[in-house]
Amino acid sequence: MSNDTPEELRLDNQLCFPLYAASRLITRLYKDRLEPLGITYPQYVVMMILWEDAPCAVKDVGRRAILNTNTLTPLLKRLEEQGYIRRQRDGSDERVVKIHLTDAGLALRDRCACVPWELLQSCDVPMDKVDELKALLDELLPVLKNSLDD
Amino acid sequence: MSNDTPEELRLDNQLCFPLYAASRLITRLYKDRLEPLGITYPQYVVMMILWEDAPCAVKDVGRRAILNTNTLTPLLKRLEEQGYIRRQRDGSDERVVKIHLTDAGLALRDRCACVPWELLQSCDVPMDKVDELKALLDELLPVLKNSLDD
DNA sequence: GCAAATAATATCGTGCACGATATAAGCTTG
DNA sequence: CAAGCTTATATCGTGCACGATATTATTTGC
Missing domain, CATH: 1.10.10.10 (Winged helix-like DNA-binding domain superfamily/Winged helix DNA-binding domain)
Incomplete structure (x- = not known):
C-alpha cells in the first residue's frame, strides 16, 4: 500500500x-x-x-x-x-x-561559568559544526523577526 | 565601568x-x-x-x-x-x-499541503541556507538524543 | 499458576509561551 | 489643561513540556 x-x-x-x-x-x-x-x-x-x-x-x-x-x-x-x-x-x-x-x-x-563548557563536553558534538550552526542561526533569526513584524 | x-x-x-x-x-x-x-x-x-x-x-x-x-x-x-x-x-x-x-x-x-511552502515564501530566507541548516540539525539531533540517554 | 518485573497510558503539579485584555503613567494636541 | 493616544507592565486563559507518580495489562521466572 x-x-x-x-x-x-x-x-x-x-x-x-x-x-x-x-x-x-x-x-x-x-x-x-x-x-x-x-x-x-x-x-x-x-x-x-x-x-x-x-x-x-x-x-x-x-x-x-x-x-x-x-x-x-x-x-x-x-x-x-x-x-x-x-x-x-x-x-x-x-x-x-x-x-x-x-x-x-x-x-x-x-x-x-562552567555550564556552557560542561554542556559542550557532555555531548561530543564537533566544535566546527557548532560554530557553523550558530552562524546560520544568527543569520536566520533577524529574518524571522522581520517576517513577524509584517 | x-x-x-x-x-x-x-x-x-x-x-x-x-x-x-x-x-x-x-x-x-x-x-x-x-x-x-x-x-x-x-x-x-x-x-x-x-x-x-x-x-x-x-x-x-x-x-x-x-x-x-x-x-x-x-x-x-x-x-x-x-x-x-x-x-x-x-x-x-x-x-x-x-x-x-x-x-x-x-x-x-x-x-x-501548502503550509510549508507558504511559510518559506513569507520569510525570504535563501533555500540553500535552509538546506544547510537542516543538514546540520539532522546531524545534531541524534547526538543530543544519545547524550540524554546516558 | 502466580508473584515480581516490565510496559503502555494516564494523571498531577509546576513553569513556560503567548494572544487578548486591563491598568496606570506619561505624552500630545487642540 | 483636558481628551485622547501611546507606552510599560500586569493579568487571564489555554496549551504545551516534562519530572514524578499512578494505573492497568502483559510478560517472566520460578
Whole structure:
C-alpha cells in the first residue's frame, strides 16, 4: 500500500521539526546543571541578559530574550523569590520596572561559568559544526523577526 | 565601568539561545496558518506523523515526536475533540491505545499541503541556507538524543 | 499458576509561551 | 489643561513540556 503523504508534509523533510526538537532536547540537557542552582533554562537566559545589562527595564529584557511581559512578569517574580534579582519601579518614570541584580544574583554568574563548557563536553558534538550552526542561526533569526513584524 | 561577564556567558555567544528563539519564532509563524484549521504547531507535528503512519500507537507517535505521554495524552484528546483522530484501545494488547485518522483528519492533510511552502515564501530566507541548516540539525539531533540517554 | 518485573497510558503539579485584555503613567494636541 | 493616544507592565486563559507518580495489562521466572 502506497502512502500518499506529499513530500513536503513528511516529518523528515521539515526544517522546523528538528529545530523544535533540538531546542527542547538542549533545554533538557541544561536542566541537569541548572536545577541544582534552582533555575530553569528560560530563567538562565534572563540572568545572562541581566549579568550584562542590569539594572535593566523589563521591556529591554524582553527585547533581548524575545519574550513579552506575560511570560516575563511571572518568571521575574520567581527569580525575585529565589533572591537573585530585585524589581523596582523607576522613580523618573513610574511605568518602568527596573530589574536589579542582588549579590546572590551576581554570585550565581560564577556558579554558572562552567555550564556552557560542561554542556559542550557532555555531548561530543564537533566544535566546527557548532560554530557553523550558530552562524546560520544568527543569520536566520533577524529574518524571522522581520517576517513577524509584517 | 567594565563588564566582567565572561565571554561564554554572553547571550550573543550562545548556540542554544538562537536555537530556542528561532524555534519559538517559527511556531509563531505557523500559528497564523494553523489557527484557521483549529490546530497548534505541536498538534500539526503529531498529525504529520499520523499522515505517514496511522494507525499508530501513542508510544510510537511519542518516539517520533520526542514527546512523552504526559504531553501527548492531552494533545491527542484535543485532536479527538476536533474530530481529526480516534483513540482506540488495541484488542490484542489492551495497554496500547492506537490512534486512527478520521476522514476529517485525512482531509486536513490536503488543507495543510501548502503550509510549508507558504511559510518559506513569507520569510525570504535563501533555500540553500535552509538546506544547510537542516543538514546540520539532522546531524545534531541524534547526538543530543544519545547524550540524554546516558 | 502466580508473584515480581516490565510496559503502555494516564494523571498531577509546576513553569513556560503567548494572544487578548486591563491598568496606570506619561505624552500630545487642540 | 483636558481628551485622547501611546507606552510599560500586569493579568487571564489555554496549551504545551516534562519530572514524578499512578494505573492497568502483559510478560517472566520460578
